[in-house]
Amino acid sequence: MKKNYAFNLLLILISTVTFVAFTGNKNKQLYNPSTDTLRYEGEKHLRNIRQLTFGGNNAEAYWSFDDKQLIFQSDWSQLHNQGCDQIFIMNSDGSKLSDGKKYQLVSTGKGRTTCSYFLKDGKIIYASTHQSGEGCPKSQMFSGGRYVWPIFDSYDIYIANKDGSNPEVLIGGKGYDAEATVSPDGKYIVFTSTRSGDLELWRYEIKTGKLLQLTNTLGYDGGAFFSRDSKKIVWRASRPQGEEAEKYNELLKNGYVEPKSLNIFIADIDGKNVQQVTNLEGANWAPFFHPSGKKILFCSNHHSLAQGGRRFDIFMINIDGTGLEQITNSGIFDAFPMFSFDGKKLVWCSNRNSERKPTRDTNVFVADWIDNPQEVDINFKPVK
Structure with missing residues (x-):
């Protein structure tokens, strides 16, 4: 037995x-490498890349807290005819929404919008100029021979229901208020404002409405995000000096900023213990914390300055400034990386396409994030 x-x-x-x-x-x-037609050689941390938009300029796509949806800005003519960016929501897996459509307009359809984000309760925030006018505010791409970004004083930060209904000013007043993102613990919003006279980072406490200025050094401080544990922030900043400082102030007075010399900084969420992470030439921007909190992804053209600086790739670096590693390798434009809250996926925007043909369209892409690349990732070669 x-x-x-x-x-x-x-x-x-x-x-x-x-x-x-x-x-x-x-x-x-x-995983079948031969079907990964949007992946380029050398992109060892990315698998199963999927394209989610298919025309125009689509940017700053950010995850909902449950990772099921993305909110983004778009000027794609098939979505609207406003002529400048409006805010949309889509499912992160590319499936149709409950109304049978793939994309839902959640801004007013008026003015110009930018920098949208989900709140933890499901509501949304975004910056918009619509209160000062229904049309797209006029701007120029170059000022005094310099490539510039417009800083519209008419931008205020709005809060609305998930479907875009009942938009109300959340953060407003005189000057530019935009580039808002939300802490993972749902307590704070960090944003960029000119309310103090310069482009500085500010923190807004959602429960109380209390404001705290986080930066106070001359230069553009913007595009901030929180770490996964909500204890730190990361952002892009310029630190002009001498003649460059004079030119910076002159441009800002006319409503512009030159995104030419930017580097990545981190600090505690009260603005203390500031640390410069990168010390690279060119524009280093669009940073986001790796889920571990020990690394940062960011966009840069430092490696293409000798060729004109038009190529932008996503890089990863340790928070102490060591271990710089290139993540994307399309040879064109890749930016605005954000990890899903479960840390398994990465969303970003790129000029890439499966035909590998030149295009000015910037679309939204999602991929599986591979923290520890395997042989199949390291030796990946696209099928031609």
Whole structure:
């Protein structure tokens, strides 16, 4: 009797090991490199890249707290005819929304909008100029021979229901208020404002409405995000000096900023313990914390300045400034990275397409994030 019991137990153990080994091998075969047509050689941290928009300029796509949806800005003519960016929501897996459409307009359709984000309760925030006029505010791409970004004083930060209904000013007043993002713990909003006379970071406490100025050094401080534990912020900043400081002030007075010399900084969420992470030439911007909190992804053209600086890639770096690593390798434009809240996926915007043809369209892409690349990732080569 004991012999039969031992024999049966042995059979069960053998079957279990065989099943695990079989399913393990099967799981390893789930990734098929030949179908990853949007992936480029050298992109060892990205798998199963999917394109979610298909025309125009689509940017700053950010995850909902449950990772099911993305909110983004777009000037795509198939979505609206306003002529400048409006805010939309879409499902992160590319499926249709409950109304049967793939994209839902959640801004007013008036003015110009930018920098949208989900709140933890499901509501949304975004910056808009619509209160000062229904049309797109006029701007120019170059000022005094310099490539510039417009800083519209008419931007205020609005809060609305998830479907875009009942928009109300959340953060407003005189000057530019935009570039708002939300802490993962749902307590704070960090944004950029000219309310103090310069482009500085401010923190807004959602429960009380209390404001705290986080930066006070001359230069553009913007595009801030919180770490996953909500204890730190990361942002882009310029630190002009001498003649460059004079030119910076002159441009800002005329409503512009030159995104030419930017580097990445981190600090505690009260603005203390500021640390410069990058010390690279060119424009280093669009930073986002790795889920570990020990690394940062950001966009940069420092490696293409000798060729004109038009190529932008996403890089990763340790928060102490070491270990710089290139993440994207399309040869064109890749920016605005954000990790999903479960840390498994990355969303970003790129000029890439499966035909690998030149285009000025900037679209939204999502990929599986591979923290520890395997041989299949390291040796990946696209099918031509």
